[in-house]
Amino acid sequence: MTKKIVLAYSGGLDTSVAVNILQKEYGYEVYCMTADLGNLPDSQDIVRRGLESGAVEVELIDAKADFLQHFVLPALKANALYQNKYPLATALARPLIAQMLIEKANQIGANAIAHGCTGKGNDQVRFDVSLQTLKPDVEIIATGRENNMTREEVIVYANKNNIPLPPIKSSPYSTDENIWGRSIECGDLEDPWIAPPEEIYEWTKPINETPMQGEEIEIEFKNGEPVSLNKQKIDTISMVQQLNDIAGKHGIGRIDMVEDRIVGIKSREIYESPAAIVLLQAHKSLESITLTRKQIELKEFIDNEYGKMIYDGLWFSSHHINLASYINSTQEHVNGTVRLKLWHGSVIVNGIKSDESLYDPKLATYGDDDDFDQSIAKGFIAIWGMPLKTQAKKQKHTEKKEFNRKSYLNN
Numbered sequence: 001m002t003k004k005i006v007l008a009y010s011g012g013l014d015t016s017v018a019v020n021i022l023q024k025e026y027g028y029e030v031y032c033m034t035a036d037l038g039n040l041p042d043s044q045d046i047v048r049r050g051l052e053s054g055a056v057e058v059e060l061i062d063a064k065a066d067f068l069q070h071f072v073l074p075a076l077k078a079n080a081l082y083q084n085k086y087p088l089a090t091a092l093a094r095p096l097i098a099q100m101l102i103e104k105a106n107q108i109g110a111n112a113i114a115h116g117c118t119g120k121g122n123d124q125v126r127f128d129v130s131l132q133t134l135k136p137d138v139e140i141i142a143t144g145r146e147n148n149m150t151r152e153e154v155i156v157y158a159n160k161n162n163i164p165l166p167p168i169k170s171s172p173y174s175t176d177e178n179i180w181g182r183s184i185e186c187g188d189l190e191d192p193w194i195a196p197p198e199e200i201y202e203w204t205k206p207i208n209e210t211p212m213q214g215e216e217i218e219i220e221f222k223n224g225e226p227v228s229l230n231k232q233k234i235d236t237i238s239m240v241q242q243l244n245d246i247a248g249k250h251g252i253g254r255i256d257m258v259e260d261r262i263v264g265i266k267s268r269e270i271y272e273s274p275a276a277i278v279l280l281q282a283h284k285s286l287e288s289i290t291l292t293r294k295q296i297e298l299k300e301f302i303d304n305e306y307g308k309m310i311y312d313g314l315w316f317s318s319h320h321i322n323l324a325s326y327i328n329s330t331q332e333h334v335n336g337t338v339r340l341k342l343w344h345g346s347v348i349v350n351g352i353k354s355d356e357s358l359y360d361p362k363l364a365t366y367g368d369d370d371d372f373d374q375s376i377a378k379g380f381i382a383i384w385g386m387p388l389k390t391q392a393k394k395q396k397h398t399e400k401k402e403f404n405r406k407s408y409l410n411n
């Protein structure tokens with residue numbers, strides 16, 4: 001009986017070549033699995049190309065709803081950004097794809113899984129760690145890592161073996177996209193001194209083509225999840241798709257950064273994530289009025305840890321479950337509406353409201369309605385500052401050089 005393997009298939013050149021190699025050189029019957037997580041190019045074409053490359057089957061699964069519900073929304077509640085910038089679209093997709101690959105493998109009785117990742121990136125780590133966690137005895141073949149072919153060699157191999165080349169002329173960039181964002185790397189972008197050429201962007205307008213007037217939108221959240229856009233209740237897929245369109249038109253969501261990969265390499269990455277940038281900003285603003293200072297401070301730390309957990313490929317870990325239970329417990333009162341202006345590449349928060357807001361105008365005001373008894377502040381400060389006053393008297397630390405402006409000027 002021929003051995004079976006399930007391949008994470010994108011329809012691109014590299015994974016099409018992988019089908020062929022797995023079949024001819026490794027002797028596998030290749031089952032392709034393509035996850036539709038949004039913004040997939042022509043699906044009929046993907047199936048046809050997979051079959052022409054030698055697969056026995058190409059299964060395309062629409063997993064957008066799953067992706068948003070179980071991966072993107074938890075990340076949004078955690079305000080998840082890697083290194084304060086990247087909304088993690090590619091990273092979030094990997095554990096879901098791994099889960100789908102394992103399901104397929106179990107269904108057809110395969111023990112081997114393949115993906116096209118190279119040996120230098122994050123995605124190999126995310127796939128392999130997730131696959132091994134979900135099915136500890138799985139056999140993994142990372143074709144990009146094992147064959148280590150250059151772009152030219154891949155094209156030569158494809159031509160020699162009658163593998164159909166993708167319709168669009170092959171670009172020097174490597175891209176990955178799903179509904180939460182687009183990732184672009186390679187080519188000229190490898191030099192961080194070179195500004196990204198306009199041609200790499202597909203979802204966002206350059207600032208000089210954005211509407212002069214800008215646009216105001218309203219997003220309502222329930223338990224930290226966005227539920228309506230401009231007062232219309234909508235499902236999460238439509239919410240994210242519409243925000244990608246609207247915010248992209250205003251040039252929002254372009255991110256250019258040098259990031260630290262899991263494997264220790266610094267790399268220059270460009271992202272387009274219009275909806276993510278809008279939703280993350282709106283969500284965080286709503287938290288500013290519905291959580292206390294203590295909650296905000298600890299949550300910022302946990303949020304950051306959650307973002308790293310996603311980036312580092314540790315989705316199926318107990319660490320994740322622990323972090324998520326804290327994050328979920330903070331979202332019960334994150335209910336309310338945020339009004340945002342999208343304008344020339346910026347998201348400006350113009351209004352926030354919540355029935356459970358902790359913002360008390362009677363406490364905050366300097367006007368006539370003031371409810372705050374200012375005389376009580378004096379006693380508070382006496383106690384708050386007492387340790388410092390005691391220390392100043394006993395240890396004279398305020399006389400140290402660090403606090404002496406004049407000694408800085410002299411040395």
Ligand code: ARG
Pocket residue numbers: 088090091122123174175176183184185269
């Ligand atoms: N650096 C990003 C990440 O690790 C994106 C990787 C994107 N992959 C690609 N083929 N362009 O999540």
